[in-house]
Amino acid sequence: MSPEQVLAACQQGIAAWQQAFNNQDAAGCAAQYHDDCIMEAKPFGRFEGRAAIEVFWQGIIEQGFCDVDYTDVSWRAHPDEGYILTSKWTMNKAYGVVHREHWTLDNNGRARLISDEFEVLGER
Helix, strand or coil: CCHHHHHHHHHHHHHHHHHHHHCCCHHHHHCCEEEEEEEEEECCEEEECHHHHHHHHHHHHHCCCCCCEEEEEEEEECCCCCEEEEEEEECCCEEEEEEEEEEEECCCCCEEEEEEEEEEEEEC
């Protein structure tokens, strides 16, 4: 795949995650992560693996969080593979930053997160 095709796949991955979250679908959110992804969700903690990540997102959804939106989105090529996303984000009840999402392609050519680091900065 060309770098442009890899970037487009990564952009489709974050769009799929956002759609799943806004549809209150924790399993759909978790599907965007590699099986062994590590997610650092500040101040909540570290979550390892797709199953743990799904439980985290289910809990957030059950607390009434929804309507995520991204601004100041930046993509840069990772020196080894995939792309790194950084951005600001807002939800109906909180806002924060994505410090670093590393998106790579799986064996089927689908972009998935292999690491995710974000932070809640405040409530809305």
